Amino acid sequence: MATQFVIATDLDGTLLDHYNYSWQAARPGIELAKQHKIPIIINTSKTAEEVFVLAKELDFNFPFVVENGSAIFIPKVQKTLDLTNDFTVEILGSTRQQIIDWLYAARNENGWQFEGYHDWDIRQLISYTGLDENSAEKSMSRGYSEPIIWRDSDSQLQEFQQHVKDAGFTLLKGGRFLHVLGCTDKGEANSWLLNNFYKTKNNATRLIALGDSGNDIAMLRRADIPVLVKSPAHDFPAHTIDVAVMHTKNTGPSGWTEAIESILKREKS
Ligand SMILES: [Mg+2]
Known part of the structure; x- marks a missing residue:
């Protein structure tokens, strides 16, 4: 060929x-x-x-x-x-450490309501995803992004999205979670x-x-x-x-x- x-x-x-x-x-x-x-x-x-x-x-x-x-x-x-x-x-993109350092500090500062992988133990992740324990562990071992569940208003989400962008990250909508990742x-x-x-x-x-x-x-x-x-x-x-x-x-x-x-x-x- x-x-x-x-x-x-x-x-x-x-x-x-x-x-x-x-x-x-x-x-x-x-x-x-x-x-x-x-x-x-x-x-x-x-x-x-x-x-x-x-x-x-x-x-x-x-x-x-x-x-x-x-x-x-x-x-x-x-x-x-x-x-x-x-x-x-x-x-x-960015390392997960860079992302969570910014993300969770910004949550405290702005009072946004969301939860993410960083907040959860493996049992909570299983309850949110239905993954088996082995797969949940592999999903937990993230290096470059942080999936979150938004629990705040739509207008707060828009504000959040702007902050994510200003901080040099990207917000991506996945099937189950919102993903915060680097600019890629x-x-x-x-x-x-x-x-x-x-x-x-x-x-x-x-x-x-x-x-x-x-x-x-x-x-x-x-x-x-x-x-x-x-x-x-x-x-x-x-x-x-x-x-x-x-x-x-x-x-x-x-x-x-x-x-x-x-x-x-x-x-x-
Ligand atoms: Mg697909």
Whole structure:
């Protein structure tokens, strides 16, 4: 195949089933990409510990992006066994320590009503998320962002949002939480990888990006081939992307396979 492709993909609702988190239906698409030696970059709101477990399961030895574009983990060895020693980490956002130092002091100063991971023990996190204990621990081990639940008025939220911005951070709405993170997004991380890691002599690398939600749009906007994977739980997100966006007929990982097969088949013919 003449074209050099790189795939960047969201996890929940895209590579993983919305309900049971299974990636089995994506297997044919993943196998096809592997046959063509196409790297598959996981780009997610999850933490490095959460992604590392999945990457091992999928036998991926590619860079991955965590906490909504906050940091990129790049393997230093052929077979990564240890998250601390076997990766180089490129931080595009802020460290969680920088975020919580500012965030909780600002809460005291302004009297905002919200709670976040920093306030909770593992039992409370489980009660808010329904995660099992092992997954909750991995979700707790955050390095670059702080999820919160807002318990104040909408007008206070607007004020809060302005303070977040003024402090040099970003507020991102996720499925369950609001996330405070550094000034980055999933698209920034993809661009960094293409410019620094997958740069080809004639810039011929073409990025296929797949996602299902609003927080994937920044990533899709910078792709050569953006794919919106159908969700069983919500409509396709609104967007203003210039190039043609592929919308899958099938949901989640089945839609993932559908898209990859169709793009690579089109390329061959
Ligand atoms: Mg998703």
